[in-house]
Amino acid sequence: xxxxxxxxxxxxxxxxxxxxxxxxxxxxxxxxxxEDFPEIKRLSFAVAVNQKxxxxxxxxxxxxxVALMPPYSGG
Amino acid sequence: MxxxxxxxxxxxxxxxxxxxxxxxxxxxxxxxxxxxxxMFMGQVRADVKEDGQVVTGIEYxxxxxxxxxxxxxxxxxxxxxxxxxxxxxxxxLGLVKTGDISLFxxxxxxxxxxxxxxxxxxxxxxxREVQVWGKEILExxxxxxxxxx
Numbered sequence: 001x002x003x004x005x006x007x008x009x010x011x012x013x014x015x016x017x018x019x020x021x022x023x024x025x026x027x028x029x030x031x032x033x034x035e036d037f038p039e040i041k042r043l044s045f046a047v048a049v050n051q052k053x054x055x056x057x058x059x060x061x062x063x064x065x066v067a068l069m070p071p072y073s074g075g
Numbered sequence: 076m077x078x079x080x081x082x083x084x085x086x087x088x089x090x091x092x093x094x095x096x097x098x099x100x101x102x103x104x105x106x107x108x109x110x111x112x113x114m115f116m117g118q119v120r121a122d123v124k125e126d127g128q129v130v131t132g133i134e135y136x137x138x139x140x141x142x143x144x145x146x147x148x149x150x151x152x153x154x155x156x157x158x159x160x161x162x163x164x165x166x167x168l169g170l171v172k173t174g175d176i177s178l179f180x181x182x183x184x185x186x187x188x189x190x191x192x193x194x195x196x197x198x199x200x201x202x203r204e205v206q207v208w209g210k211e212i213l214e215x216x217x218x219x220x221x222x223x224x
Contacts, residue, residue, distance in 0.1 A: 008208035073221040074207025
């Protein structure tokens with residue numbers, strides 16, 4: 001199982017900032033959430049696995065932490 | 076380096092107060108090799124939205140574990156690039172009302188140029204790279220996710 005963290009507008013749309021999934025890679029996580037919450041397809045966001053940004057589809061292992069992050073807007 | 080040392084405290088709950096900022100400055104009085112300080116303070120602005128509603132505050136959230144790693148890297152890069160004596164970064168979490176401070180960057184050096192340039196460099200990188208999100212609270216209580224900027 002992997003813990004999926006959602007931030008900003010993504011968490012608002014998906015109704016939670018935290019989901020637990022059992023999926024093989026990061027694309028599967030994005031596909032699953034897009035199926036359940038089609039609105040997120042219109043948003044751009046970055047993906048991190050265990051606090052490291054990933055730009056390509058990345059294989060996931062048990063216990064991994066995946067984060068889906070809209071553009072940062074701190075400061 | 077221990078985790079505690081590596082990750083200096085950055086996130087504070089609520090606004091960064093003028094007293095906190097003054098205290099931070101006062102703490103450097105004993106460091107007699109410093110000849111210049113530079114500070115940046117980001118203040119929550121009462122933006123007016125398209126429908127005429129005014130922003131009354133911003134609520135901040137962060138992916139703290141990742142943000143601390145990112146900040147560590149930014150800090151290392153700044154120390155490598157500029158000749159700094161000290162560097163401090165503070166960012167608010169939770170609600171910060173209009174007029175209050177949500178970001179405080181403070182650099183010190185022997186000569187002024189390094190402090191000024193490093194402060195500017197840090198602010199730009201923090202805004203672009205650190206995993207923080209702000210949600211603007213409007214007069215009606217409605218919320219709008221802040222745009223990167």
